Amino acid sequence: MSPNFLVLLAAYNGMKWISDQVHSILNQNGVSVTLIISIDSSNDGTEEWALALSERNPKVLVLETGKKFGGAAPNFFRLINEASLKEFDYFSFADQDDIWLPNKLIEAVETISSAGAQGYSSNVTAFWPDGKEKLIVKSQPQVQFDHLFEAAGPGCTYVFSKELFRDLQQHISNQFSEVQNVTLHDWYCYAFSRTHGYKWVIDSRSHMLYRQHSNNQVGVNTGLKAFKARLSQVFNGWWLNQAALISRLVGVENTPFVQRWISLRRVALIRLAFSGYKCRRRVRDKIVFSVLCVILAVLRHKK
Structure with missing residues (x-):
């Protein structure tokens, strides 16, 4: 059948x-x-x-x-x-x-x-x-x-x-x-x-x-324009805040790994940077992930 x-x-x-x-x-x-x-x-x-x-x-x-x-x-x-x-x-x-x-x-x-x-x-x-x-x-x-x-x-x-x-x-x-x-x-x-x-x-x-067309809500993330859009989502807090929200809703908020970063404070972001290799699949994304976490930590420290 x-x-x-x-x-x-x-x-x-x-x-x-x-x-x-x-x-x-x-x-x-x-x-x-x-x-x-x-x-x-x-x-x-x-x-x-x-x-x-x-x-x-x-x-x-x-x-x-x-x-x-x-x-x-x-x-x-x-x-x-x-x-x-x-x-x-x-x-x-x-x-x-x-x-x-x-x-x-x-x-x-x-x-x-x-x-x-x-x-x-x-x-x-x-x-x-x-x-x-x-x-x-x-x-x-x-x-x-x-x-x-x-x-x-x-x-x-x-x-x-x-x-x-x-x-x-x-x-x-x-x-x-x-x-x-x-x-x-x-x-x-x-x-x-x-x-x-x-x-x-x-x-x-x-x-x-x-x-792919102009009305795609989420399309292929290629090119400089898409990269800038992704950076904007990182620096305006959307990306990691969504990660924290999803972690809470699926029930892993209190696991040791999530507890290390979910506050999104400066030290938590540094910890997360060292975990980049197990947070993204593509090699380039692992590196970018860690770098962005460090940058966010620095920016948070300066505030």
Whole structure:
């Protein structure tokens, strides 16, 4: 029997792309797919299009429309909270503007099975309107605490076993108001999975085209402009404050490692700098992580 998937798609003003994406999801090889869509209140016809599709296709479900979320994370948290569990074997996230290759989901199932894992993500192939393509590598070896400081790759590659998704859903339901303060749902779901003893595998292959355009909420972090934006998130406190919030919400606030840095005071930041090698996966990111922690500590000392 084919694995039964529930794909959770968050949409907002997506009429330019959503038809191609939904087609690529519903036409996956080797699996049975039901698609559930949550739409952040839109003004370009996305809601009407999705509702019309759901009337024609019983495999497409649309949650109550007219709600305003203001970002992808609260939209996905809503999808997780309201998803049905009963008839599904696996659960997957989807963005509105990508294109999935035909074997994306069945390859994820096979990788999960061979690795003995419960969570899955993969590399992606970014593509731009001018035809440029670039493999985005997120499959560097996982380290002890990377989940507290970064996602496992783009959330649109995530696949969860039923056991893991049930646990994640219950956790989010129990603190639904608190998780609304989390900016990146994919980082949070990866952190929850790893801190709760679930094995996660990151596939080195790409099974989807990751569309890049001016309306991406979170896109490929390449180039000087993206680097400056990431630096801004570090120096305005967003990044480490999110790491601290996520650590608290997933229940590891009182572990020895987190206690060493969660105050984010000067000495705590110096301690964290010496742990950079076990906080990020990519070698360059390990170095940058440690350097930025030292800089933040110096700046805090001067205040």
